[in-house]
Amino acid sequence: MDKFTVARMLDEISRYIELSDPNPFKARAFEKAARAVENLEEDIVTLVESGGLKDVSGVGKATGQVIEEIVRTGGSPYLEELRAQYPPGIFELLRVPHLGLKKIGVVYSELGVASIDQLEEAARSGALNKLKGFGAKTTEQILKGVAFARMRESQFLLPVGIEVGELIRERLADFDEIEDAEVSGSVRRRLEVIRNVNIVVATKKPEAVVARLSDLVADVEQLDDTTYRGVARGEVPVLFHLAAPAEFGSVLLRTTGSEEFVEAFGKIAKAKSETDVFKKADLAYVEPERRENAEDLQRKTRRKLVELANLRGTFHVHTTFSDGRNSMQEMLSAAHQRGWEYVGISDHSPTAYYAGGLSPERLKEQHAEIRRHERDVAPMRVFRGTEADILQDGTMDYGPKILSKLDFVIASVHSNFKMDKDEMTDRILRAMDDPNVTFIGHLTGRKLLAREGYTVEYERIFEKAGQRGVMIEINGNPNRLDLDWRHIHRAVDHGVTFSINPDAHSIGEYNAVITGTWVARKGGLSAKHIFNTKTVDEVAEFFASRHAS
DNA sequence: GCCGTTTTCGGCCCGACTGTTTTCAGTCG
Numbered sequence: 001m002d003k004f005t006v007a008r009m010l011d012e013i014s015r016y017i018e019l020s021d022p023n024p025f026k027a028r029a030f031e032k033a034a035r036a037v038e039n040l041e042e043d044i045v046t047l048v049e050s051g052g053l054k055d056v057s058g059v060g061k062a063t064g065q066v067i068e069e070i071v072r073t074g075g076s077p078y079l080e081e082l083r084a085q086y087p088p089g090i091f092e093l094l095r096v097p098h099l100g101l102k103k104i105g106v107v108y109s110e111l112g113v114a115s116i117d118q119l120e121e122a123a124r125s126g127a128l129n130k131l132k133g134f135g136a137k138t139t140e141q142i143l144k145g146v147a148f149a150r151m152r153e154s155q156f157l158l159p160v161g162i163e164v165g166e167l168i169r170e171r172l173a174d175f176d177e178i179e180d181a182e183v184s185g186s187v188r189r190r191l192e193v194i195r196n197v198n199i200v201v202a203t204k205k206p207e208a209v210v211a212r213l214s215d216l217v218a219d220v221e222q223l224d225d226t227t228y229r230g231v232a233r234g235e236v237p238v239l240f241h242l243a244a245p246a247e248f249g250s251v252l253l254r255t256t257g258s259e260e261f262v263e264a265f266g267k268i269a270k271a272k273s274e275t276d277v278f279k280k281a282d283l284a285y286v287e288p289e290r291r292e293n294a295e296d297l298q299r300k301t302r303r304k305l306v307e308l309a310n311l312r313g314t315f316h317v318h319t320t321f322s323d324g325r326n327s328m329q330e331m332l333s334a335a336h337q338r339g340w341e342y343v344g345i346s347d348h349s350p351t352a353y354y355a356g357g358l359s360p361e362r363l364k365e366q367h368a369e370i371r372r373h374e375r376d377v378a379p380m381r382v383f384r385g386t387e388a389d390i391l392q393d394g395t396m397d398y399g400p401k402i403l404s405k406l407d408f409v410i411a412s413v414h415s416n417f418k419m420d421k422d423e424m425t426d427r428i429l430r431a432m433d434d435p436n437v438t439f440i441g442h443l444t445g446r447k448l449l450a451r452e453g454y455t456v457e458y459e460r461i462f463e464k465a466g467q468r469g470v471m472i473e474i475n476g477n478p479n480r481l482d483l484d485w486r487h488i489h490r491a492v493d494h495g496v497t498f499s500i501n502p503d504a505h506s507i508g509e510y511n512a513v514i515t516g517t518w519v520a521r522k523g524g525l526s527a528k529h530i531f532n533t534k535t536v537d538e539v540a541e542f543f544a545s546r547h548a549s
Numbered sequence: 550g551c552c553g554t555t556t557t558c559g560g561c562c563c564g565a566c567t568g569t570t571t572t573c574a575g576t577c578g
Contacts (some may be wrong), residue, residue, distance in 0.1 A: 057551090059551085510567095
């Protein structure tokens with residue numbers, strides 16, 4: 001039993017309580033206990049055995065008993081009891097925007113609504129309208145939300161596609177009838193949101209392969225002579241493209257797309273490898289990430305794209321000091337294990353209350369904690385930073401006195417998302433005027449498949465960033481991937497430098513530098529455009545020069 | 550439900566926004 005499993009169960013209990021209990025603090029108590037468990041330094045099993053659980057702040061009599069039961073038996077009778085009171089899948093309703101646990105609790109207890117279909121029916125029939133607290137506008141909003149949730153059902157974040165594709169490819173490798181298999185389509189192009197997973201299979205015995213597809217995916221159906229469709233994980237469509245080995249390269253190129261790119265390519269000669277297809281067409285090879293537009297094919301000069309191995313370190317890393325899930329020690333040691341030359345720690349600033357933003361005193365404690373652990377990770381260097389809020393008027397959270405003492409400052413918008421384009425642009429431009437600001441974090445605040453970002457005038461921001469030497473973050477968190485790769489070339493024109501940052505809230509989320517690198521490649525960036533390909537000395541020198549100017 | 554106390558009950562992380570209200574509740578970040 002590990003602490004994260006315990007925390008997940010406590011979170012689930014918290015959600016059930018919020019559905020039915022009018023006292024919001026009871027649900028929050030379980031949530032708090034979940035966070036306390038996640039942040040435990042000691043092994044949870046040892047802690048329970050030694051009776052030390054009662055000394056953990058945020059864990060009391062009731063939550064302590066639940067935790068103990070989970071650790072000892074793997075389950076919780078209390079949670080089972082709660083689960084039994086509601087239909088399974090009721091939390092799917094959370095996918096509808098503006099519908100929270102309180103309202104879900106009401107629609108279930110009053111109308112028995114426990115699925116998106118039932119919710120839509122209740123909205124259309126007018127039953128929803130009759131409930132206390134639900135007016136015409138709420139009904140309208142919910143109907144829109146239902147449509148949004150349905151639309152999202154058929155779209156997936158890139159890592160889902162990567163994982164499904166790789167797992168199937170690995171299993172295909174065990175098939176004797178298969179000579180080669182490769183993921184193609186939008187997953188291979190590393191598009192941030194995908195609709196399906198495409199896999200090209202080279203085989204001389206297509207019938208034998210088809211007979212075994214149902215071992216890999218459900219609901220197998222034939223689309224045409226060489227294409228079969230199935231469903232992975234109960235929701236992700238997978239397309240299998242069967243090819244004779246001599247045509248593997250041509251089919252790979254055609255099914256990788258994009259449609260526009262393939263059309264621009266013209267006649268695709270039959271070939272075993274993709275590089276041969278390019279050769280036969282007398283065209284220079286184009287990396288899959290760069291195959292979105294016709295221009296990608298026609299471009300005369302091709303930069304060498306940045307690679308993950310070029311990154312010597314990274315910035316934008318949270319710890320348990322604010323809303324991260326791993327301690328300073330864990331985050332530093334995980335960065336060290338990745339072989340990085342440096343890492344930049346940046347917890348939230350005070351205005352981000354909901355994320356546990358650091359008061360000036362806590363910031364000092366954080367620095368003391370860095371000092372305690374940085375020798376253990378030497379020679380890796382630890383840079384002291386912050387992810388500071390850009391306030392509504394464009395000034396920075398924390399005063400210049402604090403900001404000027406830090407190695408770097410990531411300036412991010414976390415509030416008042418609904419400002420209009422000009423206001424929001426002015427707000428960010430003003431932040432860039434602050435000499436202490438080093439990076440602009442997640443430029444539009446978007447959450448893929450969840451919410452639109454705020455709108456900004458890219459041209460004005462890139463121009464200023466170029467002039468002021470402020471770097472634009474490529475936030476590699478797969479939910480964000482913000483800056484959008486479609487705008488990168490315009491920033492390059494203004495001489496902007498980028499930083500591939502993970503926005504890591506746990507050691508696992510350091511992997512966001514991988515997705516971030518894909519975005520940089522899609523935007524056509526080389527190592528020279530990326531700040532965190534620089535050596536530790538170059539980085540330190542740059543930070544020092546910012547303070548001197 | 551948890552915490553802390555001038556110890557056994559009152560407060561709990563804040564602000565903006567929206568819709569439903571006529572003074573507030575729910576959602577979101």
